[in-house]
Amino acid sequence: MKPSLITRILLSALLSGGALANAAAPLPGLAAKASELAMLPDGGWLSLDKQGVHLLDASGKERARLKVRAKHLDLRPQGNGAIAVVMDANAEQVLPVRVDLQAGALTALAPFPAPPFGIEAACLYRDAQQIDHLFVVAKDGQAEQWLMHGEQRQLVRKLALPPHTKHCRADDAAQQLLVNEDKVGLWAYNAEAEGVPERKLLKRGDTIKKGEAIVLPWPAAATPVTKAIVQPRAQTEPVARTGDAADDPAIWRNPADPTGARILGTNKKQGLLVYNLAGKELQLLEVGRLNNVDVRQNVTIGGRKLDVAVATQRDDNSVMLFAIDSQGVVTPAGAFPTGLDNIYGMCLYRPADGGLEAFINDKDGSFLQYRIESDGKAMSGKLLRRFKVGSQPEGCVVDDRNHRLFLGEEKRGVWTVSARGDAPAKLSMVVPVGPQLVADVEGMGLYHGDKADYLVVSSQGDNSYLVLDAQAPYRVRGSFRVGYNLAAGIDGTSETDGLEVSSANFGGPYAKGMLVIQDGYKRLPDGPQNFKYVAWEDVAKALKLD
Structure with a gap:
């Protein structure tokens, strides 16, 4: 026949x-x-x-x-x-x-x-x-x-x-x-x-x-892989809600025990989750629809030294604050309103005086910069500056050492601007959406290495992560995907909303730092979304970074 x-x-x-x-x-x-x-x-x-x-x-x-x-x-x-x-x-x-x-x-x-x-x-x-x-x-x-x-x-x-x-x-x-x-x-x-x-x-x-x-026919030779693939070393337990739930992670370092770090992650249908380095859920704070979260340690608020997490709360367009004790236990510490209509992303800034400031954005492109204050009884936000981008933003990260804010405009690219509250908000393009960075631009984090600093950005449209120098002229150093770790039974990552990276020593495979990535599709098998842990050493090796 x-x-x-x-x-x-x-x-x-x-x-x-x-x-x-x-x-x-x-x-x-x-x-x-x-x-x-x-x-x-x-x-x-x-x-x-x-x-x-x-x-x-x-x-x-x-x-x-x-x-x-x-x-x-x-x-x-x-x-x-x-x-x-x-x-x-x-x-x-x-x-x-x-x-x-x-x-x-x-x-x-x-x-x-x-x-x-x-x-x-x-x-x-x-x-x-x-x-x-x-x-x-x-x-x-x-x-x-x-x-x-x-x-x-x-x-x-x-x-x-x-x-x-x-x-x-x-x-x-x-x-x-x-x-x-x-x-x-x-x-x-x-x-x-x-x-x-x-x-x-x-x-x-x-x-x-x-x-x-x-x-x-005999199958044709496979197309050469154009992006490096790294494997996750661990993953968190899935969040307790199905659908688009997990969103943004942050990392708390335990100064007394590198392996005692905590990963904070938002569930935008439920609240704030706290995990250990094995991915086990330790806390669930059911405080409402949190979107983005960030952490700063050893900051001075109201004359006290604190480790603090801050998150955007979409139920009432407020900013929620959390205290983190020496064992990594997270407790609510207050909230303040913003007056925004559709609060979305945020990131923290530790200025030279050791205080704490927060950049909060709205889906309409608005950014508000607050100074976090306390009268000893309650925390509040003092508005320092307003500025705006042309369309919807979300992800952002601040280089505290160099007082630079990097922010993502989802359909256009990554911008930078001075993080100082008294400086003009003059935006400069770092990398536009295009072949290297595919919309949406979502999560981003900064890695402070011994020889170089890197900005890591989620390129949501092609399920990859772009790494570029965090100093002008912001040279692109490469991009990678997160694939299967079959030995550990962990799937890769895709459609990432939020990520965080740290150069701190967390012990074991994370001695040179770690990257935490939200996974939009939990596979192997199907399940609610979660967060993947990637060793920075694996990223550096794949991209031949300093």
Whole structure:
């Protein structure tokens, strides 16, 4: 049976970029009887029929056989052969198969767990970390994405695809999952679990007709990875609310014990969370819809030395203050109103006199700069300065040493301005939105190193993080993504709202500092949002930083 033109377009041009010149010629030997075929680089074939999986040479002669009633063949190069998957139609499980071309052998590997539905389609996807993923799809559109790494079989996420999907394939280079919907056409979905869910219709009409042989070309070489990938070392327990809940982190350093640090994180549906370096939740302060949070230690307020956290409260457009004791225990310490209509982001500034100031912004672009004061009974804010950017901001960070405020205008880029309350608010562009920084511009933090200072900015639109010098001319030093840490069972990060970085010694992998990142899509498996911990040493190594 010869595959139709549309089948060859679907499986060759759209999926691999390769050619199917061989498929137009009569298929040799046992290959002619196959229901599904995959081309191999030595000229041979991997084929499926009712008797099993067959490894064939170029003449169609059998070299090896695996007895299984199989469907849904897909494969990727691996070593001197390939890793293939087929569905065991009797067990309703997907079975990985190692294809050794040199030895002429097929080896069945540990199967994937049977999903809670009958499998109508299955296919492989290889991501930028070179991790293999499996998609399995049910007749009613239920679907699951699993990863396969050695003997590991881990559920990444559940997703919904069109009903009556009979076939799927992944375009690794485009990071797309392609599925055909009967009588509708060919859909492209985002194959990256850490990406924003989206789909588009590539071709209308029937794509694969019943009874046609499906012929897979040898997969094209993967597109080289253009961004460094670092792995998280730990993650926090998920927040207690689903949906878009976790937002912004801050770091408190324990001067007496580097490993006794605390990570503060906002849940904008609930309040403030406090975690230890293992990611365990230690406190939940249910104080309302907090958005951004920042920490300064050893500041003087009302004649007292304090460690303080400050957060924006969206229920009443106020600023909330929290005291942090020597053991890292956080307690509410007051609040003051701002008069803003839609309070949003904030960051703290410790001026030269050792006091505390806060920059608060509104969705309309307004910034208010307050001096935090106390009369011994209550804390309050004294307004020092107002200024405005042209559109919605959120993330900001202050370089206390150099008295510079860096702020993000979500659709335009990163600006800088003097942090001094008595200085003119003259804004200068640091880096605009573009190929290096993809909107939205969200969280940002400053790393003060021994040899250089760096500004880290969340490039939300491409799920990456831009690192640039924190001094003019603000040279870009590179960007990176946070990928899977399979050994620890931690997924990567995506659609990040807030982040924080510190150069302090927190012990262990964080001896040279750490980066805390809000993760917009918790995977491996699906769950409420959380925060990931990244060792700065891993970032510095990946980007070759000083």
